[in-house]
Amino acid sequence: MVAPFPARRGARAPVGHHATCETEGVPESRGRVVAVVGPTAAGKTALSVALCQRIGGEAVNGDAVQLFRGMDIGSAKAEPAERGGVPHHLLDVLDVSDEANVAVFQRSARATIDEIRSRGAVPVLVGGSSLYVRAVLDPLDFPGTDPDVRARWAAELERRGAEALHAELTERDPDAAAQILPSNGRRIVRALEVVELTGRPFAAAMPGFHSIYDDLVMIGLEVPRDVLDARIDARVDQMWAAGFVEEVRALRTQGLDESLTASRALGYQQVLSYLRGEIDESEAIAQTKTGTRKFARRQERMFRKDPRVTWLAFDDPDLVERAVALASSA
Structure with missing residues (x-):
């Protein structure tokens, strides 16, 4: 199989939070x-x-x-x-x-x-x-990740809930919030993490x-x-x-x-x-x-x-x- 996903049932995928992807300069x-x-x-x-x-x-x-x-x-x-x-x-x-x-x-x-x-x-x-x-x-x-920043936003998700965190993302990065379901806590946390780490809107990576x-x-x-x-x-x-x-x-x-x-x-x-x-x-x-x-x-x-x-x-x-x-x- 050409893709780096596990091909057999029960195998663990190499898909943690720390995956980053450098794609700049990808040839045509x-x-x-x-x-x-x-x-x-x-x-x-x-x-x-x-x-x-x-x-x-x-x-x-x-x-x-x-x-x-x-x-x-x-x-x-x-x-x-x-x-x-x-x-x-x-x-x-x-x-x-x-x-x-x-x-x-x-x-x-x-x-x-x-x-x-x-x-x-x-x-x-x-x-x-x-x-x-x-x-x-x-x-x-795909921007990198910081475990401490992510953990802090994950704790906020647990404390305040996905909808409240989505409202905060809407204030900080309305374009990103428009692309993410208010119930999708994981993606909301990721967007807030990127905004904090890069100082740019999450959607600016597009x-x-x-x-x-x-x-x-x-x-x-x-x-x-x-x-x-x-x-x-x-x-x-x-x-x-x-x-x-x-x-x-x-x-x-x-x-x-x-x-x-x-x-x-x-x-x-x-x-x-x-x-x-x-x-x-x-x-x-x-x-x-x-x-x-x-x-x-x-x-x-x-x-x-x-x-x-x-x-x-x-x-x-x-x-x-x-x-x-x-x-x-x-």
Whole structure:
């Protein structure tokens, strides 16, 4: 396996808080790369499979939650039968007790893309997180870390809670706060740490929209807001019908409750609260729907800032043909 994630169940990933990534001066990489982006529930998986089948592509996962083994229903991970015979990379590479880290993901995804291109295939990066997608495509540098500063902010998180700390981040760095869910304590702590260490906004680490790949095509799926909200609600209902609660129960035996990243994922966090008796099941469902709708708005807002994205209507009857034409014209 080309990526530095553990390839076997039970292996620990080298993904601690201290990972840094020096990417300045990354050379331009030749060879076509396609990215399919957009908000959750827009249909990215289905389009990416159809696109790969038509252009000789292989899918590269750009969703942090789908990195984890067993987090299938809640992340809408494509089942093998839904993958249409297309190779999928960077799925199921972490245990829930491991920590997802964007700097390690960056190295893994880039190595995977290089390996796919070396075989003459087209890598198709599929993701809804602007940070994860840009970490792969752009010369993004990850600042270092200071254990003492991080520990102090982590203590503040424990004392004051994620929402209060998110409000402080909003005052110090509103652009970063807009990209981070108020419930994502770990990322809030990281942003506050970077602001303190560098004296610059966390978002200042983001470069301009300039890819390290000189033959990049970015395709965005556009869904009207009311339609997307309905699709999200239907997806959450389907998750529960498919056994989402049972999935979370099983993952608790593997350390989900104690995880730093997996336990904070949308849906999983709410089901854990339900199973702990903190909220009832109907509230867990409602919070998952509300949180996912808000997350989808953040996703679309961030991708709309990227001028490289060509937006296509999710329900265009010629969607696949248009996507193939874009990918083939690079």
